[in-house]
Amino acid sequence: MSTDKKPVPFEEKLEALETLVTRMEEGELSLDELLATYEQGVKLADSLKKDLENAQNRLSELKQGALKPIEEA
């Protein structure tokens, strides 16, 4: 396991969230486990939303840049 603060990829987090949710949906968690899992899930969801928002912001920046005519050399 590497200990550097490399951001976890979006897809990995999405998969983790799916696993959590599936476990929650199976309904076999105790209340404590359920709460802990839910908290983890909410954190993941927030992180995912943030990632996506960043990506969308960057996309719109790029789009704005792309609409500018290429400068004549």
Next chain:
Amino acid sequence: MQARALSVSDLNEYVRRSLAADPMLQDMTIRGEVSNFKRHSSGHLYFSLKDESSRVACVMFRQYAQMLRFYPQDGMMVLLSGSVGLYTASGSYQFYGQAMQKDGVGALYERFLQLKDQLQKEGLFDAARKKPLPLLPRAVGVVTSATGAVIQDILTVTRRRFENMPVILRPAQVQGEGAAEDLRAGLLEIAALEEVDVIIIGRGGGSLEDLWAFNNEALVRAIAACQKPVISAVGHETDVTLADFAADMRAPTPSAAAELAVPLKKDLQERADGMLTALLISLERQLNQKSVLMNAQITRLQQSNPTQKIALALLSQGALQGRLHAAAALSLERLSTAAQAALARLKYAGPDLNLERGYAIALWEGRPVTRAERAPEEMTLLFQDGRVKVKRLAVTLYDNKEQRP
């Protein structure tokens, strides 16, 4: 006899007229090999045509020489059309040429075919050796004459297609003695320039002799070996030189060469814009896809959040509490009923009821007298509505219980 003697001039003049009067001599074509070819500074050409056994002096004046599509050289077999006339100053007759063309396959052409064959066998012209032209060169190198239409055509077309495209000209001699060497040196020089990504080498149209430099073996080999793509633009479309075969691309004209070398800026921009748009669309679509996936998971997460479980837990906890309360209440009620019953029983067990029934209680000093044998002299009888003070008259004790009333 003496009287009839003519002057030399008269004779020559007479012969000149005789020749000029012969219609056959005034319009004829002769075949022969060029020798002693000289181009006078005036532009007139002087040479001889010969065959195995004879020769004839020939002259071609400038106005006709200008129309020639090739440079006559010694040894060349030609067809010369013109007329026969006398050069009166020397009394020699000569052929006045007006048009000349090469006769059949000349020696030059033979050499051309031989070299072509040889280089082809070596694989110099193989399609597999051809280098692709760059999409967008940093600069276009041109090896051709500094004067003339070729460089002008190339510049015009280049400016039209990509107005700020650098064109670097290496002026070179494109015909005559030393042309092949100069072209080769020019090609090597321009290929050595870092920014030159494509090279055009060529000249305008001309005869096989005009274009001969482009059949030079060393030049052709240099073109084939050049590390950068070379476009040949030699002569007109119908003119073919070995340089054309060796080049990576052959252009029929200098303008066409420029079109091959330089892309249309507008096209490139449109392509780049198109790709950029496609890229952004794809990016956007993928983001949307990810967003949909993410939202699905978040929805699931919310649906399976612990609220329900907590609510259920609360509910069951509440129910328990209720049961507790109910149970407590019930117990209390039971207790209270029991207590009341006990009280009732207590009450029944007490004296009041007996008094109502007609019994009386004997009290002495506030305490019940329960036995006859202990009856004092004076007692108080307690009735349900009052008390009576009595005196003891007699005491009779029962022997056993059967005697009780």
